[in-house]
Amino acid sequence: MKFILGLLILSCITLTSSCMKGESVDLVIHNARIHTLNGLDKIEDAIAIRDGQIVEVGPERQILNKYSANEYIDAEQKHIYPGFTDAHGHLMAYARQKLSVNLVGCRSYDELIVRVQKYKAKNKADFILGSGWDQTLWDEEEFPTNTQLNEEFPNISVALVRVDGHSMLVNDHLLKSSNVIQLVESSPEEYDGGYFIYSDDSIPTGMIIDNAMNPIFELAPEFSKKKLTNAIKEIQNELFSYGITGVHEAGIENKDLGLFQSWVTKDILDLNIYGMLKPSEENIAFARKEGIYENENLSIRSFKVFADGALGSRGAFLKAPYSDQPNKSGHLTLPFEEIDRIAKICEEVGYQMNTHSIGDSTNRLMLDLYKRVFKTNPDHRWRIEHAQVIDIEDLGALAAAGAFPSIQPTHAVTDHPWVLKRIGPERMKGAYAYQAILEEFGIVAIGSDFPFDQLDPFKTIHAATNRLDWEGRPSGGFLPEQKISLDDCIKGMTLWASMAAFQENQLGTIEEGKDATIVIFENPIASYSKFKNNFANTVFIKGKKVYSVE
Numbered sequence: 001m002k003f004i005l006g007l008l009i010l011s012c013i014t015l016t017s018s019c020m021k022g023e024s025v026d027l028v029i030h031n032a033r034i035h036t037l038n039g040l041d042k043i044e045d046a047i048a049i050r051d052g053q054i055v056e057v058g059p060e061r062q063i064l065n066k067y068s069a070n071e072y073i074d075a076e077q078k079h080i081y082p083g084f085t086d087a088h089g090h091l092m093a094y095a096r097q098k099l100s101v102n103l104v105g106c107r108s109y110d111e112l113i114v115r116v117q118k119y120k121a122k123n124k125a126d127f128i129l130g131s132g133w134d135q136t137l138w139d140e141e142e143f144p145t146n147t148q149l150n151e152e153f154p155n156i157s158v159a160l161v162r163v164d165g166h167s168m169l170v171n172d173h174l175l176k177s178s179n180v181i182q183l184v185e186s187s188p189e190e191y192d193g194g195y196f197i198y199s200d201d202s203i204p205t206g207m208i209i210d211n212a213m214n215p216i217f218e219l220a221p222e223f224s225k226k227k228l229t230n231a232i233k234e235i236q237n238e239l240f241s242y243g244i245t246g247v248h249e250a251g252i253e254n255k256d257l258g259l260f261q262s263w264v265t266k267d268i269l270d271l272n273i274y275g276m277l278k279p280s281e282e283n284i285a286f287a288r289k290e291g292i293y294e295n296e297n298l299s300i301r302s303f304k305v306f307a308d309g310a311l312g313s314r315g316a317f318l319k320a321p322y323s324d325q326p327n328k329s330g331h332l333t334l335p336f337e338e339i340d341r342i343a344k345i346c347e348e349v350g351y352q353m354n355t356h357s358i359g360d361s362t363n364r365l366m367l368d369l370y371k372r373v374f375k376t377n378p379d380h381r382w383r384i385e386h387a388q389v390i391d392i393e394d395l396g397a398l399a400a401a402g403a404f405p406s407i408q409p410t411h412a413v414t415d416h417p418w419v420l421k422r423i424g425p426e427r428m429k430g431a432y433a434y435q436a437i438l439e440e441f442g443i444v445a446i447g448s449d450f451p452f453d454q455l456d457p458f459k460t461i462h463a464a465t466n467r468l469d470w471e472g473r474p475s476g477g478f479l480p481e482q483k484i485s486l487d488d489c490i491k492g493m494t495l496w497a498s499m500a501a502f503q504e505n506q507l508g509t510i511e512e513g514k515d516a517t518i519v520i521f522e523n524p525i526a527s528y529s530k531f532k533n534n535f536a537n538t539v540f541i542k543g544k545k546v547y548s549v550e
């Protein structure tokens with residue numbers, strides 16, 4: 001009897017200790033409000049993580065009893081969501097912008113000059129690059145001329161890129177010393193899809209649009225690898241502070257490909273990077289050699305094609321002339337034969353084609369092209385980046401072409417002060433028509449287009465759900481019938497963004513088997529009638545803590 005009793009006690013102890021010990025995992029986060037976004041609308045309390053992946057999400061006791069973790073984090077009832085993906089951003093442009101003159105938010109031409117002078121005083125440079133100015137903030141509708149720039153900077157080269165990245169103001173010293181005008185005008189076919197603006201007496205004003213900027217960029221000095229690396233680290237930290245764990249980099253130059261490769265290999269970049277290559281001959285050779293390229297957290301299987309310009313510089317290609325400039329309809333920045341050639345290369349190497357397509361004419365052309373590819377590959381997921389002005393007659397073609405819309409809600413509220421005058425009331429019906437696009441296609445990928453618009457995802461949410469900017473303009477919301485719901489907006493920045501990158505099996509929801517790429521936020525993600533800040537408290541990428549406010 002004693003023996004049997006002893007056995008019983010022993011087996012109980014073994015059982016209890018194995019229950020106590022549980023299945024071992026690396027990390028348990030508990031006492032949380034976990035928004036799994038798995039479609040079940042249920043908020044869970046705790047999550048177990050092992051080898052960078054989610055093992056289980058469930059009620060507090062269930063997870064704490066079942067698992068034994070190396071580390072426990074008490075989330076103190078804070079809200080956890082899948083990390084945000086910015087489905088359209090420009091890390092390299094932002095890094096270079098940080099290293100050059102920052103002209104974002106300049107309230108006058110004079111302020112722009114002062115910022116360039118300050119930069120000049122600090123940096124010994126004979127070529128100054130700046131970016132981010134927007135003349136509409138100076139109450140100027142038309143582009144500036146370089147007269148003042150020439151007076152202040154007669155002996156060094158200055159090139160200042162406009163906020164949308166589709167035009168720049170350069171001084172005469174640069175125009176003359178580099179013979180850029182002659183270069184462009186002697187080889188017009190190469191710089192087709194771009195132009196100079198001349199004054200009434202045929203003198204260049206210093207304003208250059210789209211492809212005609214290319215020779216200037218070629219002349220601009222490059223920043224050292226060390227400087228770029230430091231800038232990218234700073235940017236990554238800023239992204240983490242907003243809960244952004246992934247970026248679809250919309251256009252990688254061949255010279256930057258090696259930087260991305262070395263940053264992911266050396267663990268300098270933890271962000272999930274979905275890289276779209278610019279279709280240069282070197283990048284095409286890379287795609288042919290590598291095919292679908294996966295290296296740590298860098299995934300490359302797409303080309304970014306610029307098909308037209310922007311509305312701000314009247315470079316977006318419209319079916320009919322601009323309402324405020326009846327002799328201009330914009331332009332394709334590549335001949336259509338070239339766009340078609342890249343499409344065929346994408347089909348050949350199994351890459352996705354992501355086309356910057358803003359004007360209604362460009363959107364129509366791309367929908368026709370995508371429709372052709374859809375016939376043989378119905379899951380191509382080729383993307384329309386921006387989809388800013390679509391003829392409402394063409395909206396129905398989105399689904400028929402399988403054209404995955406990639407939208408940037410902040411553009412709607414940034415452009416609202418001038419866009420009606422530019423394209424007229426008829427075309428406004430299909431402009432920034434995000435709800436209509438969503439109804440047609442069912443899903444959208446959402447991004448910010450940083451640094452050409454606000455990087456803060458909560459500003460994106462505010463713009464998408466209220467059609468207001470962060471200062472509450474315009475009252476009542478811009479084209480308010482195109483508001484999208486908060487749920488759809490969050491999906492556009494998580495699950496749907498991951499689908500736009502073929503990554504929905506790893507990312508986008510908090511579910512067993514997916515990457516533990518999750519964010520503890522200070523406040524729940526919500527939409528308020530007045531803009532409210534929100535920030536990440538702690539960020540995990542594949543289970544690794546990459547950011548914490550402490």
Ligand SMILES: [Zn+2]
Pocket residue numbers: 088089090250449452
């Ligand atoms: Zn962009």
